[in-house]
Amino acid sequence: MSKNLVGKILEKNLLSGDLVEGSDISIKVNQTLTQDSTGTMVYLQLEAMDINKVKTDLSVAYIDHNTLQAGFENADDHEFIKTAAAKYGIVYSKPGNGICHQLHLERFSKPGNVLLGSDSHTPTCGGIGMLAIGAGGLDVAVAMANGHYFLKVPKVMNIELVGNINPWVSAKDVILYILKELSVKGGVGYVIEYSGEGVKNLSVTDRATITNMGAELGATTSIFPSDELTKEFLIKQGREKDYSPLKADENASYDKKLVINLDNIEPMVALPHSPDNVALIDDVSGIKVDQIAIGSCTNSSYTDLMKVAKILKNKKVHPDVSLVISPGSSSIIKMLTDNGALGDLIDAGARILEASCGPCIGMGQAPKSNAISLRTFNRNFLGRCGTKSASVYIVSPETAAVSALNGVLTNPKEFGESPIIDVPEKFHISNNYFIYPTEDNKGEVVMGPNIKPFPIGKPLKADLKGALLLKTGDNITTDDIMPSNAALLPYRSNIPELSKHCFGTVVKDFYITAEKYDGGLVLGGENYGQGSSREHAALVPLYLGVKAVIAKSFARIHKANLINSGILPLTFTNKDDYDKFDELDNLVIQDLIQSLKKGKDIQLYNSTKDITIPLEFSGSDRDVEIILVGGYLNYSKNSIAKGDKNV
Ligand code: MIC
Ligand code: SF4
Numbered sequence: 029m030s031k032n033l034v035g036k037i038l039e040k041n042l043l044s045g046d047l048v049e050g051s052d053i054s055i056k057v058n059q060t061l062t063q064d065s066t067g068t069m070v071y072l073q074l075e076a077m078d079i080n081k082v083k084t085d086l087s088v089a090y091i092d093h094n095t096l097q098a099g100f101e102n103a104d105d106h107e108f109i110k111t112a113a114a115k116y117g118i119v120y121s122k123p124g125n126g127i128c129h130q131l132h133l134e135r136f137s138k139p140g141n142v143l144l145g146s147d148s149h150t151p152t153c154g155g156i157g158m159l160a161i162g163a164g165g166l167d168v169a170v171a172m173a174n175g176h177y178f179l180k181v182p183k184v185m186n187i188e189l190v191g192n193i194n195p196w197v198s199a200k201d202v203i204l205y206i207l208k209e210l211s212v213k214g215g216v217g218y219v220i221e222y223s224g225e226g227v228k229n230l231s232v233t234d235r236a237t238i239t240n241m242g243a244e245l246g247a248t249t250s251i252f253p254s255d256e257l258t259k260e261f262l263i264k265q266g267r268e269k270d271y272s273p274l275k276a277d278e279n280a281s282y283d284k285k286l287v288i289n290l291d292n293i294e295p296m297v298a299l300p301h302s303p304d305n306v307a308l309i310d311d312v313s314g315i316k317v318d319q320i321a322i323g324s325c326t327n328s329s330y331t332d333l334m335k336v337a338k339i340l341k342n343k344k345v346h347p348d349v350s351l352v353i354s355p356g357s358s359s360i361i362k363m364l365t366d367n368g369a370l371g372d373l374i375d376a377g378a379r380i381l382e383a384s385c386g387p388c389i390g391m392g393q394a395p396k397s398n399a400i401s402l403r404t405f406n407r408n409f410l411g412r413c414g415t416k417s418a419s420v421y422i423v424s425p426e427t428a429a430v431s432a433l434n435g436v437l438t439n440p441k442e443f444g445e446s447p448i449i450d451v452p453e454k455f456h457i458s459n460n461y462f463i464y465p466t467e468d469n470k471g472e473v474v475m476g477p478n479i480k481p482f483p484i485g486k487p488l489k490a491d492l493k494g495a496l497l498l499k500t501g502d503n504i505t506t507d508d509i510m511p512s513n514a515a516l517l518p519y520r521s522n523i524p525e526l527s528k529h530c531f532g533t534v535v536k537d538f539y540i541t542a543e544k545y546d547g548g549l550v551l552g553g554e555n556y557g558q559g560s561s562r563e564h565a566a567l568v569p570l571y572l573g574v575k576a577v578i579a580k581s582f583a584r585i586h587k588a589n590l591i592n593s594g595i596l597p598l599t600f601t602n603k604d605d606y607d608k609f610d611e612l613d614n615l616v617i618q619d620l621i622q623s624l625k626k627g628k629d630i631q632l633y634n635s636t637k638d639i640t641i642p643l644e645f646s647g648s649d650r651d652v653e654i655i656l657v658g659g660y661l662n663y664s665k666n667s668i669a670k671g672d673k674n675v
Pocket of ligand 1: 066147148149561562
């Protein structure tokens with residue numbers, strides 16, 4: 029039978045279950061990656077699992093998010109991760125080396141392998157033909173400890189690319205175009221598999237830009253075939269041995285199919301405050317711009333930054349614009365330095381940051397009040413840049429660079445000839461920022477005073493009771509549930525401190541309400557928990573006593589994080605029932621354990637309104653077990669105590 033690419037990789041890595049859409053399976057994980065803002069939790073969880081060495085072929089711990097060290101907190105986290113990496117046989121990437129996804133693509137990615145990462149943009153490596161999935165920290169810790177990952181067999185959507193992109197149109201415009209077509213919910217439940225003649229016109233880093241922002245579509249991941257361009261990329265990285273060709277069989281079947289003609293795509297922009305709020309630049313050009321930020325795991329490759337340098341060479345950044353550039357890796361900075369492009373950027377008036385996430389996660393460079401900020405990043409959720417009154421627009425590097433010169437949002441086509449970039453035969457490769465594990469490590473892990481224990485759930489009670497603490501709307505992001513910025517990121521390993529800011533963009537002082545009512549329930553609309561993989565969006569509500577979240581639908585990673593933390597994610601049987609609830613209604617679910625075990629509808633009684641409505645829990649038997657015992661860590665301890673190591 030003809031197979032698609034996703035089916036081929038799943039089949040090769042299948043450990044248990046049947047490859048039938050919607051079935052629960054476990055797969056072998058070849059590689060993992062963590063970054064520091066989710067990594068501290070991952071390594072605390074790994075410590076709690078009592079293992080010796082990781083079971084993957086390769087695990088890498090990157091430090092790229094919390095690199096502003098305004099106090100001891102971030103540095104403490106780095107030291108903790110560094111010592112944990114040495115103990116468990118994990119490669120450590122020092123701060124300054126670059127952004128996890130860009131570096132992983134350059135240094136370790138391998139077509140046909142499965143990569144699990146504690147960051148939602150892990151699918152970046154789908155650009156080279158990996159099945160690269162973002163997950164919550166606990167799932168990544170389990171993958172490191174046991175080498176496996178549990179998931180439902182996803183549906184596969186084929187996007188066939190035909191034609192060729194026009195001059196000044198880039199991979200970023202392609203994914204923005206797809207976001208406009210499909211929306212931030214359009215990929216939920218799917219892996220997106222790209223194919224077609226148009227693929228041949230996209231470099232590996234272009235493909236990675238597209239798979240990176242598949243996260244914004246809500247897709248489980250996105251993947252491109254591995255072909256001659258993949259081989260060329262790996263040769264330049266000195267890793268030809270990692271190449272293997274990979275494509276779907278002729279006439280492979282898919283659950284959904286789209287054809288996109290690249291010729292029809294024009295420069296696009298995502299308007300505030302959602303990546304799918306996409307317009308043609310021509311329809312909104314001329315907006316005065318205060319800040320422009322170039323970089324992030326979406327657009328910080330050598331080619332992207334060289335294009336920017338060529339556009340800015342011998343020109344001057346507009347006096348009213350602050351242009352800031354954060355390259356993707358230390359190698360890229362070195363190459364830009366050696367070929368003079370860095371000098372061209374500086375000469376034009378750009379501010380150069382170290383190779384890290386930087387402004388993308390609000391780690392510095394918060395724009396001024398009411399600013400218009402153009403960014404080459406992937407998310408423009410309200411407040412994410414650090415300034416709540418600012419409006420963030422997402423664009424390509426070409427659009428960003430040309431707009432930086434003009435001071436207004438500009439279609440780059442107005443600039444003249446589009447820059448052509450040749451990547452040198454040999455990419456700069458250095459190991460000086462990597463620390464490789466050695467056999468003689470003594471296993472000492474250093475935990476500074478900022479690192480506090482994380483909350484662990486309690487076994488479920490037969491009846492669940494509580495007040496409705498908060499009613500939220502559609503597409504609530506993890507940035508809403510657990511905001512992140514330069515002030516809060518230092519507390520990623522300090523849940524009590526973070527809890528004071530829970531739901532900070534939605535409501536003031538949620539934690540006080542939660543304390544007053546001794547915990548309770550939260551209500552959401554569609555796609556609740558979209559965005560980041562941060563488990564803090566589950567661990568913090570757990571700490572505040574949230575027992576269940578009821579929503580119209582959930583984003584994949586957040587739902588898994590809720591289950592792993594022991595918080596029950598429930599959906600409405602009839603979505604209109606959402607309207608029947610108000611904040612502070614008293615809610616009761618009786619016989620919950622029985623309903624979960626028997627897979628029956630769950631009856632929710634709203635005693636304030638005197639109504640009963642049906643709810644559903646959709647999860648595997650394993651998920652039910654995890655919820656019953658109060659989260660994954662309790663579950664794994666129980667299972668290991670019963671002699672089952674394969675949890
Ligand atoms: C993001 O882009 O939102 C982050 C910051 O990289 C997150 C991880 C985190 O919250 O630490 C993600 O995408 O998973
Ligand atoms: Fe870092 Fe931004 Fe990429 Fe998240 S989206 S990994 S914060 S660069």
